[in-house]
Amino acid sequence: MNKKLFLAGWLFLMCFTLAAQEYFPVNDGVKTVNSNYTLFKNATLHPAPGKTINNGSMLIKDGKIVSVGKSVKEPANAVVIDLKGKHVYPSFIEMYSSFGVKKPERSSGGRSGEYEASRSGYYWNDHVRAETDALADFDYDSKAAKELVEAGFGAVNTHKVDAIARGNGILVALNTGGNTADRLIDTKSAQFFSFDKSNLSGQAYPSSKMGATALIRQLFEDADWYAKGNVETRDLALEALNANMSLPQIFYGEGLYDDLRIASLSKETGVPFIIVGGGDEYKRIDEVKATGAQYILPVNFQDAYDVEDPYQADYVSLSQMLEWNQEPTNPAKMQEAGLTFALTTHSLKSPEKMMDMLKKAFKYGLSKETALEALTTVPAQLLGKSDELGSLKENAWANFLVTSGELFEEDTILYENWVQGNQQVIKDSNVLDIDGSYALSLGGSTYDVSISKSTEKPSVTVKSGDTKLGSKINYDNGWLNLMFTAKDAESKDFTRVVTQVSDAQMWSGKAIQPNGSETSFTMTKKEADTAEDEEDKEDDEKEADEPFVMPLTYPNIAYGYDEKPKQETILFKNATVWTNEDVGILEETDVLVKNGKIAAIGKNLSSGGAKVIDATGKHLTSGIIDEHSHIAAFSINEGGQNSSAEVRMKDVVNPDDIDIYRDLAGGVTTIQLLHGSANPIGGQSAVMKLKWGSSIDEMVLDDTKFIKFALGENVKQSNWGSYSRFPQTRMGVQQMYTDYFQRAREYEKAKNSGEPYRKDYEMETLVEILNADRFISSHSYVQSEINMLMKVAEDFDFRINTFTHILEGYKVADKMAEHGVAGSTFSDWWAYKYEVNDAIPYNAAIMWSEGVLTGINSDDAEMSRRLNQEAAKTMKYGGVPEEEAWKFVTLNPAKMLHLDDRTGSIKEGKDADLVLWSTYPMSVSAIAEKTLIEGAVYFDLEKDKALRKSIQEKKNKLSTMMLRDKNKGLKTQPAKKEEKQRLDCDTLETLN
Template sequence: MKKKLFFSGWFLLMCCFLSAQEYFPVNDGVKAINTNYTLFKNATLHPTPGEVVSNGSLLIKDGKIVSVGKSVNAPKNAVIVDLMGKHIYPSFIEMYSTFGVEIPKRERNGRSPQYEPTRDGYYWNDHVRAETNALNDFKYDSKAAKELMEAGFGVVNTHKADGLVRGNGILVALNDDGGTSERLLETRSAQFFSFNKSNLSPQSYPGSIMGATALIRQVFEDAKWYKGGNIATQDLALEALNANMDLPQIFYGDNLYDDLRIAKLSKEVNVPFIIVGGGDEYKRIGEIKQTGASYIIPVNFPEAYDVEDPYQASYVSLSQMLEWNQAPTNLAAMQDNGLKFAITTTDLKSPDKLMTMLRKAFKYGLKEETALRALTTIPAELLGKSKEIGSLTNGAWANLLITSGTIFDKETIIYENWVQGSKNVIKDASIVDIDGNYALAVNGKTYDMEISKSLEKPAVTVKSGETKLGSKVSYSDGWLTVLFTGENSDNKEYTRLTAQVNPNEKWSGTAILPNGSESSFTATKKEDTVSKESDSKDKEDSDKEEEAIEVMPLTYPNIAYGYKEKPKAQTILFKNATVWTNEEAGILEQTDVLVRNGKIAAVGKNLSAGGAQVIDATGKHLTSGIIDEHSHIAAFDVNESGQNSSAEVRMRDAVDPDDIDIYRDLAGGVTTIQLLHGSANPIGGQSAVMKLKWGSSIDEMVLDDIKFIKFALGENVKQSNWGSFNRFPQTRMGVQQMFTDYFQRAKEYEVKMKSGKPYRKDYEMETLVDILNGERFISSHSYVQSEINMLMKVADDFNFRVNTFTHILEGYKVADKMAEHGVAGSTFSDWWAYKYEVNDAIPYNAAIMWSAGVLTGINSDDAEMSRRLNQEAAKTMKYGGVPEEEAWKFVTLNPAKMLHIDDRTGSIKEGKDADLVLWSTYPMSVSAVAEKTLIEGAVYFDIEKDKQLRDEVKMQKNKLTTLMLSAKNKGLKTQPAKKEEKQRLDCDTLETLD
């Protein structure tokens, strides 16, 4: 099979190649081979960015550059082209394209299987399609090629944009005169990746960003295992992946956080991905710089929003406005931070928008030399083709642009784009600009004639006095033809004018009068008041896009309520507070707490510290930060529902550090959360325990040394609520069997790990082995007592302990067994009867579990509830009489213990992290307000600063609204105001909004 595929691919290539070979017979006409040279002389040459040769010469032959320099001798059989006053640049390179390769349409019908691939002999997951060769689907698109050539491109790197692993692309010259054999510069140009599934398969996994990341991570492990000869059967996808590893590896990302995700994956799998960015890298340019990656960057800057209607304007968020304002700085930001990047037109509606976008970027700091490199030498370098394309050097392909001036000047015209030595005329350089107003003298009568856009699509207006006559014009190869009617609107007689024009102020030609007789005419250019006004308006219009707009400063994060500077640890002394220690000391009145170097330095009375910021906390309460054991905020995705086990999936790969709910949680005194996978499958994904450091990086937020995983029981995992009938399990008994099966497989896998023999690394099994060894902890979604018992018995059978049953609403029924097993219970305070399996829930649940000796906590599982967990804790005092200190521990120290971070947070004790909240009054009162929230000694929420930020948000929106209105008034194109939807994720969210 392998040999057959190889032969068929080679045969197709050879057929294309041989179609233009010298040994092909000629059966039609006379065979003639052009052996002439072409010498361009007296041009301003730009061989490479930053290099200029005045009055230079460039010699080409057989599609290649022979010589370039100040003085080049002309061979005897050279065609000499004098380019005095003109410039020559290398043609551009489009590094990321789907040119000539159709993207398949998605099949929307049919079931979505977990594992069953549609192809035999390939990888088990259909979305891994490394065997794809763009050549097999390639059809040269003359129309698209023309658009690209007119924009200055000579070469495109194209591929089939389908699947996670997309196979290899091809490098194609935009040579209309050649065939496939001439155009193909490389049949294996690069290997392509993305986070998007293939449209050719309904296979359900992966269904999330973290699932896609996990699958690609596993694919590279499997490819290494396969390469080592450890698999007896053949896998054509893995073979192709390994074969393509000698190529540039290009990974498509859609936004800044895709960039960072790809960069992290790059280090894990040890593959230097070239990242196709999202154009929003400026928002966290420092983190982008740290990746050390090379990038391909789109230049599709957003249009201003139409905010004339105040009601419509209210829909537009500050982040949307900031993106419009700041996006044009992206290329300059990457340039100034020393990042290597190519520029792509992939997001533009058409390539002709490129220059407009670049000229806008120049106004925001991008250097022309940087842009030229990003279109020529850098893509050539990244593709490993520096000697062949991207520059005007000896031996390179004769891909060159002939222009009227410097390439990025708004007045510059691209006259010709030579590709592989083949001339493509974009604008005829011999055509004279004849725009203007003329006195037209014909047969003894004088008319007013105005000609405009003569170098583009010429237009003419002929007037007799104030009467506008019907008229038409054509202008090509230096010849002008004008047709106009008589003065009477019913007059269908025409006067026809023909002349070879020149750049002089007066020229003449032949006139064919309405009666058929021949005469002459003259056109004398008048002082061009009207045209000058028109030109002035045209110039004004063209300048609109280039006017630099005041750029708003970046914040951390770059949305509403972002900080101008990232918060830093401070030395702070809280004086005379009521301190809830959560330690043996209990609640201390009129007590001081000193914070230094991110830690709690001292707790006592009459403390002092030189240089400390002193905060008078008299009448206020100081507590440790609230910890939410079960949260789904700050995530791009929450469920990988494509399989019944997704233990290999990491919620860390889906963290959204810019989620406004982080700030809202801080305003509610929350400092730490466990970001949990959803409950779509029995074995979910790995948790991300994270501190809510607003404006910080993901790396700074996530506690990577804390290992948790989400399990789930009940209706969701057996798919009662979402009508899936294609995935095991479908019953509660099946859920138990699945757990047993997976842990048995994990035990067998562990034997291989410890055997000392080579074994295939399986990220899913490694995660389960961590559970067996007590190195990763289970937080299990649970409701019904029978299933709670079941999972504890499974754990007992395999000699591990379930760590936490989360939102365990029937915990009160099995509290004694939970205490015996040693499992904690994190629950809702008073939710019940919102679905069938919680009909037996009671608000006394937390109190009963606590009284039975179960480590008990209150969690949110809800973005709104998360910011008022202080009040949820208070409910346990009402329902069950839990003492106030113990009730407070339900949302502080106890969840810290559940998450195994109580050695660093959860109480106010010397040496612990300074994760603190200063409350305006008794913390469990409905009147209590978090005035300051600290994480590791840095103030991440301050109620007074919040008031300032609210005013700043209004001011910024007002300022940006004014700028957008100004843009519209200048005639710039706008987009309709649209509301930025925020999707709240919860346990059973299966799809996230784009």
């Protein structure tokens, strides 16, 4: 280590320590105070991204920067450090970390079914721990600090990674020479949130991401209510939450759809969350851009898959391959979108990997200036510390890097990282870099010597001709010691050479041969590669600098489209048209689609420039509507409470679910995405049009409000032995409904009183039901419970909209008709659990014959693609006429979902949600050739064939690229199969 640098660091450390402890008694000598300055001269200074000062100077004192500029006056008592030929940059800032704060371990035995909070004096939900103070559990981690310092970081924003509301973090300087008090830049740096539960509690709610989303939504309403003085008892969690609202609000997400979910919460709560992204924002960058949020981005690009074995390669899906190929574009895409983002190492195995990841990101379009901003000025700005961190300016902390050259260049060496004026040497800048190839001449023989990593852990290769010799190197204090064996493999004797190195092209020194004799040698550095080699090298570098990136599709998985489908003007000619209207089935009829609507129906219509489709011998119907679906969701149940009326299925829509495409291939255009049946009062539905490749907002019909209720075995927990959550019996279910609706009436009365009231999202939803602004689809089986729920509804003067499943509907069809409730059932499911024992395939026909609005639903991703055949079964079992049977999966569910004014039949003015079938639509041979939604073709059989071929071509190209990576010696990951989880009524999610 340079003695002058060491002296400067030591003097400053003494000054800093004494100043920090000026009130301590002195028991070991005369008390002194050191007030020395340290002046850095002749450096290339980079005070902020995009700014450079050549031959600049920087003066520091007491851990702070005193002045920076072209010419800085040298105080009389300054220690001067000459940084000629070196560069100085601000140290990096890590914005998202758990550095030094241990995450609590989950209690053994897993989570128990606790439904009440375990703490008094705090919020009603244990997973809200806004009172958590990271400083209380902070213990400086020297090993982790060393890794961060060596990666260029000078400060870290850390917190306890536990709970949904995680409390406040602290901002810590990575100063190895200080103590905790010295290092703390801010004891309340930010407030943190996530969708993850606390390991300190077994409270069941929330059990799903939609539940966590709803809890956060309610939390901020309650915090506002509390802040206005409307609560008599103290709530320490809410007090802390409100006290921390002036801090940056950082919300951890795990991917693109968490980003969008958090952004939606930000809009609804008015809290400007800084989003910790997932690194896959590029997939829907326009939607991410529209959030206008600020982000903290990981740069953890995955390794290529090992696809050398073709059988193993088949396990890797196209979406997995695309993620590998496209992930490195993410920072550049965010940059192009004009979004503000910081970079984080939190997802990396170690901070040292960050520089390699950044160099890869540069090749994919990220600018070096943006990267520097994302590591310095942006995190400083987001944390409100621009005056103290992230740039080199007067009064800022003396956190800076000393490098051999421009920061992100391939050969640049990071020598030192000064934190709060404390020098931390990473590599000795006085060690000469002697990497390269040399010709060693010794005793009449010439050897090829190759030295690498000389400034780190030197390694050497020695060859005599084509024979590699055993060798060992030691390089210390400017002296090179090299040993190598003789060419004879049997010999274990060494030749030893020693020389003092310099920046000259040839060195000489002493050599001791295996027989002990002493001689001299010369070691000459070889010239640069030949022109031909240099040209090959440039070609390789060019190839590496211009990586091939697969274009994005909509959605960005297999069967995604190059462009989003757009509305077209289409004329179907000579089709058999199933109108579902009074005119019935029309033979050899034309249908004109224009501006997303059905524009005309008749014979010999003029094309008028429309795209003409010959539908001779084919059948045109309205799109199939599935009243009960569980596709296109990340989770289905929130079972942590007996009522989850506050949760919204829209919060967990998965628009990239391949089952959307498969449904379109089966002629399905609209679904009701229902909550599951884990509790009597479930969550709010998402009624969706299956616009493949579109955004969630473009798919979900917000003006159609439904909610899932449930009866039977699931809600009373018959099948999983739970004895801690009410209700446990069918009569308990009835009592629960009565209680909740009575509470809703009382809530509405308070809301309408003109007095202040606490907004309760659960009660708001139930009031909507009472006022016929939201409608119930109830999971049901046995007649007693069907009767019960109708009576509860009548007692509160509203009506149940639909009984779904309802396999004993045939027993109470007359009462259903009288109540005015619809029945959406299965065609022939039976005996899959006890309460289905009385199911019969004539159920649908009997309900229909009694005047009940009847439909057939799927409740199953596989059946959803074959609802045309399920409708046909009602013709066999009960003799339902074909047109009425077809309405069971089209017009009738449209009426159930209150959409019949816009879809469900072929009528002028309605949405052009249409399916062109190859033959009679209820035949097992029928194939959906085209499926349209609002005049855009979202499935086309011929295009599907082309997509299948394209998928194979893309996989082959990406596999070749992965094999090339492996052949270059790059690390790979094992091929692994992407498993798709199919969700149904009783699928339970487990939050972290």
